[in-house]
Amino acid sequence: MYGRKVKLRFLFVLLVLITLILTVYLILKSLEENVVYFQSPSEIKILPKIEEKKIRVGGMVKKNSIFLESKEIKFIITDYKNEINVVYSGVVPNLFAEEKGVVAEGHLKDRNYFIATKILAKHDENYMPPEVKAALEEK
Amino acid sequence: MFKYFEPNKIFAITSRAPRYILLLFIIILSIGLTEALIFSPEDYKQSHSVRIMYVHVPAAWITLGIFSSITFLSIIGYIFKIRNFFLISKSLAPSGLVFNIIALVTGSIWGKPTWGTWWAWDARITSMLILLIFYVMYLLAWRIYENDNKIFKVTSIITILGIVNVPIIKYSVDWWNTLHQPASINILSKSSIHVSMLFPLLIMTAAFALFSLLIFLMKYNTELIKIKNKGLDRL
Numbered sequence: 001m002y003g004r005k006v007k008l009r010f011l012f013v014l015l016v017l018i019t020l021i022l023t024v025y026l027i028l029k030s031l032e033e034n035v036v037y038f039q040s041p042s043e044i045k046i047l048p049k050i051e052e053k054k055i056r057v058g059g060m061v062k063k064n065s066i067f068l069e070s071k072e073i074k075f076i077i078t079d080y081k082n083e084i085n086v087v088y089s090g091v092v093p094n095l096f097a098e099e100k101g102v103v104a105e106g107h108l109k110d111r112n113y114f115i116a117t118k119i120l121a122k123h124d125e126n127y128m129p130p131e132v133k134a135a136l137e138e139k
Numbered sequence: 140m141f142k143y144f145e146p147n148k149i150f151a152i153t154s155r156a157p158r159y160i161l162l163l164f165i166i167i168l169s170i171g172l173t174e175a176l177i178f179s180p181e182d183y184k185q186s187h188s189v190r191i192m193y194v195h196v197p198a199a200w201i202t203l204g205i206f207s208s209i210t211f212l213s214i215i216g217y218i219f220k221i222r223n224f225f226l227i228s229k230s231l232a233p234s235g236l237v238f239n240i241i242a243l244v245t246g247s248i249w250g251k252p253t254w255g256t257w258w259a260w261d262a263r264i265t266s267m268l269i270l271l272i273f274y275v276m277y278l279l280a281w282r283i284y285e286n287d288n289k290i291f292k293v294t295s296i297i298t299i300l301g302i303v304n305v306p307i308i309k310y311s312v313d314w315w316n317t318l319h320q321p322a323s324i325n326i327l328s329k330s331s332i333h334v335s336m337l338f339p340l341l342i343m344t345a346a347f348a349l350f351s352l353l354i355f356l357m358k359y360n361t362e363l364i365k366i367k368n369k370g371l372d373r374l
Contacts, residue, residue: 002219009218013299020303028307036316037261058316093255095184103318120254125323127189128333129180 038103041082050108057084057114058103058122066098077102077114088116095121150367153360157353164349171346174339182336189336191249197344199242199267201351205235206270207305209277210298217295225291228298229281230358234351236274243267254318262311263319266304273301 028035038058057077065076072089086104096102101122106115128136175193182189209228216224246264247257258264280293312321323332330337 006218013214013218013295016296016299017303020300024303024307032315035262037259037318038316040316093253095253096255100184118256120256120259120318122318123185123253123320125320126184126331127182127192127323127336129335130183131180132333133183 040079041077041084042079044084044108044114045082045111047108047111050110052107054105054107054117056103056105057086058101059084061096061098061100061102063098075102077104083112084114085112086114086116088119090117090119092119093121095123097121100124150360150363153356153363157356157360160349160353160356164346164353167342167349168346171339171342174342179339180333180335185253188249188252191245192336193339193343195242195245195249196340197347198238198245200344201347202235202238202242202270202274203305203308205231205238205351206274206298206301209235210302210305213291213295213298217291222287222291225294226362227355227359228294230355230362231351232274232278233358234354236271236278238347238351239267239271239274243271259318261317261319262315263308263317266308266311269304270301270308273297273304277301 038056040059041057044057059077059079062076062078062083065074067074072087073092074085074087076083077086078084086106088104088106096119101124103120103122104114104116105118105120107117108114171193175190179190179193181187209231212224212228212231215221216228243264246267250259251257277294277297280297281290284290284293311317312319324330324337324340332340
């Protein structure tokens with residue numbers, strides 16, 4: 001029903017698409033380590049070796065773990081399986097709070113101790129008015 | 140069957156419709172902005188910064204939708220040699236570009252008070268920037284080449300290359316750890332956004348869609364006038 005040229009062009013587009021998707025998939029797969037914005041404490045625990053390079057650790061700020069000292073702030077990032085101690089001197093974002101998401105940028109001193117040079121608050125996907133939040137907490 | 144679109148009939152619609160759509164756009168936008176800026180509640184955590192979302196999310200949706208449409212039309216246009224589809228794509232692209240920029244800029248403005256940074260090279264934000272580059276390439280191709288057949292081929296290739304990026308944008312927040320939060324609105328499961336916030340969001344999306352339609356019709360009208368002036372009686 002369609003001409004030969006039309007079929008050939010269809011096949012051409014299909015092949016280009018398949019090749020592209022496969023290529024992009026393979027590239028992203030091999031670059032996975034660099035595509036992720038941060039690593040979880042569990043991923044830090046199984047790192048083959050600790051380097052002096054800049055990395056990011058992300059997770060939740062553990063409840064009752066924030067300690068303010070004269071210039072430093074210390075807290076624990078947890079993914080509810082493993083934990084890592086973080087020390088940081090500077091201003092934290094407004095949304096930085098216990099039991100909320102956080103991403104710390106800096107380097108590892110050892111597997112349990114992270115020296116941050118920058119703190120970012122990670123927002124979650126929940127949006128609700130304060131009254132609803134209060135009602136949810138009462139339940 | 141696609142070859143015999145009559146420019147005169149289409150022209151009659153595209154030259155008259157914009158004024159009604161403009162009126163509708165103004166009405167919907169007024170309702171949307173009033174809802175988003177005044178009546179909708181503040182967020183429990185980010186308080187009033189949440190209002191940026193009512194511009195950011197619809198802009199991102201529209202730009203993704205437009206790029207997907209452009210790609211679909213270009214591929215079909217390329218396979219079946221339908222000139223009209225390329226003109227529709229060309230007329231759609233500018234509003235897609237504008238909403239892409241709006242999504243990036245509003246995201247940046249939102250990021251500073253919430254995350255604590257204007258920009259992060261995470262997967263979602265970077266892939267959105269790549270989409271912007273594809274929009275720019277697409278529009279540049281229309282300006283660079285003189286020969287129509289060449290334009291059609293080059294723009295088709297650009298859209299095919301760019302479309303691979305679209306699912307990456309959508310699923311980047313699920314596939315990798317990103318600073319950007321995952322989607323709040325899911326068609327299949329329960330949305331994690333409260334109804335009082337979802338409502339203005341949807342109205343704003345409708346307003347932006349109408350704006351894109353308005354710009355599209357005006358651009359498309361220009362293309363039809365160009366064809367008329369060339370004395371072609373069909374597309």
